[in-house]
Amino acid sequence: MNGTAGTETDVIVVGAGPTGLLLAGDLASAGLRVTVVERRPHGISNMTRAFGVHARTLELLDARSLADELVRTGAPVTRLRLFGRLTLDLSRLRSRFPFVLITPQYEVERLLERRATAAGVDFRYGTELRALRQDADAVIADVTAADGTDAALRARYLVGADGHRSAVRRELALPFPGRSVIRSIVLADVRLAEEPEELVTVGGTGDTFAFIAPFGDGWYRVMGWNRHRQVADSEPVGLDEVREIARLGLGSDFGMRDARWISRFHSDERQVPAYRTGRVFLAGDAAHVHSPAGGQGLNTGLQDAANLSWKLASVLRGEAHDPEALLDSYHSERHPVGATVLRSSGALIRLAMARGPLQRAARALGAGFLDTVRPAATKAMGQITGIGIAYGAGRGAHRLTGRRAPDLRLAEGRLYELLRRGEFVLVAPPGAAPQGPHTPVPGRVIRASWANRARHDTLLVRPDGYIAWATD
Numbered sequence: 001m002n003g004t005a006g007t008e009t010d011v012i013v014v015g016a017g018p019t020g021l022l023l024a025g026d027l028a029s030a031g032l033r034v035t036v037v038e039r040r041p042h043g044i045s046n047m048t049r050a051f052g053v054h055a056r057t058l059e060l061l062d063a064r065s066l067a068d069e070l071v072r073t074g075a076p077v078t079r080l081r082l083f084g085r086l087t088l089d090l091s092r093l094r095s096r097f098p099f100v101l102i103t104p105q106y107e108v109e110r111l112l113e114r115r116a117t118a119a120g121v122d123f124r125y126g127t128e129l130r131a132l133r134q135d136a137d138a139v140i141a142d143v144t145a146a147d148g149t150d151a152a153l154r155a156r157y158l159v160g161a162d163g164h165r166s167a168v169r170r171e172l173a174l175p176f177p178g179r180s181v182i183r184s185i186v187l188a189d190v191r192l193a194e195e196p197e198e199l200v201t202v203g204g205t206g207d208t209f210a211f212i213a214p215f216g217d218g219w220y221r222v223m224g225w226n227r228h229r230q231v232a233d234s235e236p237v238g239l240d241e242v243r244e245i246a247r248l249g250l251g252s253d254f255g256m257r258d259a260r261w262i263s264r265f266h267s268d269e270r271q272v273p274a275y276r277t278g279r280v281f282l283a284g285d286a287a288h289v290h291s292p293a294g295g296q297g298l299n300t301g302l303q304d305a306a307n308l309s310w311k312l313a314s315v316l317r318g319e320a321h322d323p324e325a326l327l328d329s330y331h332s333e334r335h336p337v338g339a340t341v342l343r344s345s346g347a348l349i350r351l352a353m354a355r356g357p358l359q360r361a362a363r364a365l366g367a368g369f370l371d372t373v374r375p376a377a378t379k380a381m382g383q384i385t386g387i388g389i390a391y392g393a394g395r396g397a398h399r400l401t402g403r404r405a406p407d408l409r410l411a412e413g414r415l416y417e418l419l420r421r422g423e424f425v426l427v428a429p430p431g432a433a434p435q436g437p438h439t440p441v442p443g444r445v446i447r448a449s450w451a452n453r454a455r456h457d458t459l460l461v462r463p464d465g466y467i468a469w470a471t472d
């Protein structure tokens, strides 16, 4: 491709979905030059798509001053009723957000885009990435604007947040191994004449399953599947089909009407083997896709972005003592999380589709087991909500290293308020001589002290809210 004069920037982000928007906003807030290339024209949204924002994602949004506003757009749901008797009681979560927030994906994108724009991100809507190449110093992206103009953009790093058919992944010649897990899932946003007993309701027989969740403004998301109606994604779907699936899976269609959005899709389980190739990274759906069970897609992508952004900022600002190791840690921390999400959401969907008597018994047993055995329920809850995610501690590391830092009460305010500055936070006993961490910190450090004067330990919290280092 014959590009026009190259543009120099720090990071090119390909894709203005939720993953790309969070990443771009973080990098620009850290003072870096960021260009976002998005194929869609401005103002054309990704539709409703994902609708559940989990507790850990809300904490990450709290660290960007966006959570409270997002919560006002949706419905917080504390009880997730899964198959049969299985109910997850999210109110037990030790988080400022002990619930899953049901809100359309476009609300998340709206807030993230506003933040990125305010931070100075250069958005190129209607512009498609065609090809890319990299050398020791830079990445060059060949892009075409909607009017057909070609350009070559040059940056220190590039992130492919361009969704499941990622052009960035294709250009890196990376495989996307996996398989199709479920076909012909129908989705609709509807109004209901009668409210289901539980706010979020999931049910199924093995031949069908259905799910209903409220957006909180009178609209409900319905998702369903019928083993006996397996057709191509392009096959039109009518409200009657959705009603039938709901009756089969949940025993009632709750008087569904007025579909404002209705669609059919299939779901794959795939993960790219390398999240980093030199100066190019993959994040969100470009790196992993999985079944919709557990509502993990959007959440996992946002958490990828939060893990990568501070590392790129640290390297680009010249603060990392070992830049290559820090950038590699994006893959070593996030790839296992993606693999776990593939496994757990796959297990949930297979349980929902289980048909034989043995499998049905396993489903009933699994439900009963999880319902009654608290550690299993706590583990499942930690995984689904993201609160339980930790980044593998090294040999000899402190037991808290790599764990999520809760929203600690500090003399200066809440921890997640301090994290809004995008820096490390060193929490020490009040009045104590500032104690340094054992290893150099790859970034700027804000010093804070415990609100509880009886605490004598010291903690270093990373900009993404995970514990880097602690004393007893």
Ligand SMILES: Cc1cc2nc3c(=O)[nH]c(=O)nc-3n(C[C@H](O)[C@H](O)[C@H](O)COP(=O)(O)OP(=O)(O)OC[C@H]3O[C@@H](n4cnc5c(N)ncnc54)[C@H](O)[C@@H]3O)c2cc1C
Binding pocket: 014, 015, 016, 017, 018, 019, 020, 037, 038, 039, 040, 046, 049, 050, 051, 052, 105, 127, 128, 129, 130, 161, 162, 163, 164, 165, 166, 167, 168, 187, 263, 265, 283, 284, 285, 286, 292, 294, 295, 296, 297, 298, 299, 301
């Ligand atoms: C019908 C449907 C229903 C879903 N339901 C759920 C759900 O219930 N729960 C859940 O958690 N997840 C759900 N998902 C998945 C969820 O929407 C994704 O996980 C989430 O959008 C991933 O965000 P992302 O930013 O990584 O990618 P995307 O949101 O896919 O964004 C990628 C962006 O890149 C742009 N792009 C692509 N190629 C190029 C290119 N070459 N050049 C420039 N730009 C490009 C695209 O236009 C797009 O805006 C659903 C997805 C679909 C399709």
